[in-house]
Amino acid sequence: MSSAPIHRRLPLTWLGLLPFIIFVTLFLILPTIHIVIGAFQDRSGTFTLQNLKDLNTGTIPSSYWISVKISVASAALGCLIGFGMAAAVTFGAVPHWIKAPLMTFSGVASNFAGVPLAFAFLATFGPVGLVTVFLRNNFGIVLQRDLGFSILSFWGLTVTYLFFQIPLMILIITPALEGLRKEWREAAEVLGATSAQYWRMVALPILFPSLLGTFALLFANAFGAVATAIALTGSALNIVPIQLFAQIRGDVLGNPNLGYAMAFGMIVITAIANVLYIWLRIRAERWLK
Amino acid sequence: MSLYARITGWIVLLFGLSYFALPLLGLTEFSLKARRGVYSFDAYAKIIGDPEFQATFSYSVAMALVTIIMGILIVVPTAFWVRLRMPWARPYVEFVTLLPLVIPAIVIVFGYIRLYNTSSWLPLTGSVMGTNLLLAFGYTTLALPYMYRAVDTGLRTIDVGTLTEAAQSLGAGWATILGRVILPNVLVAVMSGAFLTFAIVIGEFTLAALLDRPAFGPYLQRIGANKPYEPFALSVISFAITWACMGLIQLTNRLSKHTKAAAR
Numbered sequence: 001m002s003s004a005p006i007h008r009r010l011p012l013t014w015l016g017l018l019p020f021i022i023f024v025t026l027f028l029i030l031p032t033i034h035i036v037i038g039a040f041q042d043r044s045g046t047f048t049l050q051n052l053k054d055l056n057t058g059t060i061p062s063s064y065w066i067s068v069k070i071s072v073a074s075a076a077l078g079c080l081i082g083f084g085m086a087a088a089v090t091f092g093a094v095p096h097w098i099k100a101p102l103m104t105f106s107g108v109a110s111n112f113a114g115v116p117l118a119f120a121f122l123a124t125f126g127p128v129g130l131v132t133v134f135l136r137n138n139f140g141i142v143l144q145r146d147l148g149f150s151i152l153s154f155w156g157l158t159v160t161y162l163f164f165q166i167p168l169m170i171l172i173i174t175p176a177l178e179g180l181r182k183e184w185r186e187a188a189e190v191l192g193a194t195s196a197q198y199w200r201m202v203a204l205p206i207l208f209p210s211l212l213g214t215f216a217l218l219f220a221n222a223f224g225a226v227a228t229a230i231a232l233t234g235s236a237l238n239i240v241p242i243q244l245f246a247q248i249r250g251d252v253l254g255n256p257n258l259g260y261a262m263a264f265g266m267i268v269i270t271a272i273a274n275v276l277y278i279w280l281r282i283r284a285e286r287w288l289k
Numbered sequence: 290m291s292l293y294a295r296i297t298g299w300i301v302l303l304f305g306l307s308y309f310a311l312p313l314l315g316l317t318e319f320s321l322k323a324r325r326g327v328y329s330f331d332a333y334a335k336i337i338g339d340p341e342f343q344a345t346f347s348y349s350v351a352m353a354l355v356t357i358i359m360g361i362l363i364v365v366p367t368a369f370w371v372r373l374r375m376p377w378a379r380p381y382v383e384f385v386t387l388l389p390l391v392i393p394a395i396v397i398v399f400g401y402i403r404l405y406n407t408s409s410w411l412p413l414t415g416s417v418m419g420t421n422l423l424l425a426f427g428y429t430t431l432a433l434p435y436m437y438r439a440v441d442t443g444l445r446t447i448d449v450g451t452l453t454e455a456a457q458s459l460g461a462g463w464a465t466i467l468g469r470v471i472l473p474n475v476l477v478a479v480m481s482g483a484f485l486t487f488a489i490v491i492g493e494f495t496l497a498a499l500l501d502r503p504a505f506g507p508y509l510q511r512i513g514a515n516k517p518y519e520p521f522a523l524s525v526i527s528f529a530i531t532w533a534c535m536g537l538i539q540l541t542n543r544l545s546k547h548t549k550a551a552a553r
Contacts, residue, residue: 016370027426031400084301093298108535116524124315224393227494263396
């Protein structure tokens with residue numbers, strides 16, 4: 001009878017988590033599973049792969065492609081500029097007091113996706129925006145005509161996304177940059193390495209998992225953004241979240257299960273990016289402790 | 290630090306900062322231009338007087354408060370219980386709370402619409418109150434990663450086991466322990482999670498629009514299409530609210546450090 005107390009205690013301990021388990025099951029797990037299962041069913045509910053095949057029809061492949069392009073472009077530029085800014089404040093190129101306010105600002109701005117962000121960029125780079133009018137009146141440059149730049153285009157959306165991508169990069173990469181020890185640099189210098197050699201052969205290989213991981217996270221971040229894109233471009237730019245939004249509202253694809261498949265595709269892409277991020281982060285932490 | 294590196298650092302930083310400053314400047318300037326030739330607060334006056342603004346804004350504020358309360362009710366007992374009795378389950382619970390960052394919000398709400406429609410076993414979208422409830426559950430889900438991390442960090446700084454035993458030996462039940470011992474001790478952490486939740490909910494667009502609720506985010510998007518200056522004034526207002534929330538997080542964090550230092 002020695003196993004009796006264990007039997008009685010196990011279910012009781014579990015009960016403490018019951019509210020949480022019920023909540024996430026009802027409002028996170030089940031809805032997601034419903035979408036995933038629906039992606040593999042036809043209208044009558046039998047199993048099929050046809051929906052996934054149908055993703056390759058109509059405007060869907062091009063919308064995935066443009067979504068991926070925007071996410072890659074904004075993630076790459078976000079990594080580059082964010083890295084530059086984080087490096088400037090971490091390695092003392094600029095006065096040290098700038099760092100704390102920059103980190104605070106990054107914390108705010110990285111959460112600031114949405115409708116207001118779209119209006120901020122419209123007011124600045126739109127047809128009658130601050131920068132547009134300034135360039136036209138003072139230099140005679142018309143953004144759209146002379147530089148081929150429109151806020152309602154691929155590059156317009158990318159530039160807007162950078163407003164939350166750069167701060168996210170700064171937030172994540174600064175601790176990694178701080179983890180680069182002075183001794184490594186000194187050791188490299190003692191052995192006769194130039195600054196460029198130190199970066200190419202010591203610092204960047206150490207930072208590489210962090211950089212690639214953050215890139216993956218920024219990619220997922222841009223891929224799932226809906227509100228900014230809809231407020232900015234309406235339906236002018238055919239990216240996946242906008243098309244899915246229209247599909248949920250009014251079944252524009254004419255096949256509900258194709259909508260499930262589209263949503264499933266989104267989950268797969270953001271999941272891959274996030275798993276990559278987590279895996280690379282674990283690798284990075286081996287060095288940066 | 291060589292001169293070359295210094296100059297590069299300054300250029301990169303100034304470039305970045307002007308990128309962030311320009312849209313905020315452009316937005317504010319544009320929102321003040323409602324009257325021809327002079328700067329004025331006309332757009333602000335007009336929008337604040339708009340009954341639809343008042344209605345949607347108070348709806349979103351109410352929604353944010355409900356979300357915060359739900360979040361606290363779900364997250365605090367769970368995080369507490371995991372720390373106290375099931376430390377082995379922490380990675381799993383944490384993983385689940387991070388899922389809303391992996392699964393796009395638009396996919397989650399898509400699932401809600403199909404799973405809780407009028408012909409389902411739980412027809413939440415069938416009534417106004419049910420849909421409101423569903424929206425609040427959705428927001429609680431979106432806020433889960435931030436809320437859980439905030440509360441769990443707060444719990445790390447206190448000795449959960451000893452506090453619980455002390456309270457139990459004085460005859461306290463679970464509700465008393467949670468409400469009068471644990472919650473006051475992690476209040477600062479809960480507050481920072483709450484402010485972040487407030488900032489997220491107040492301007493949220495996707496869930497509210499697809500569940501067809503009269504919230505502030507969809508209203509902002511809608512008037513953006515047919516009013517010239519008002520949406521920009523509204524955007525300035527919602528920027529200000531977000532910044533105020535984040536400022537309050539910084540403030541509460543600083544206050545907590547202060548009180549902890551004083552206690553030592």
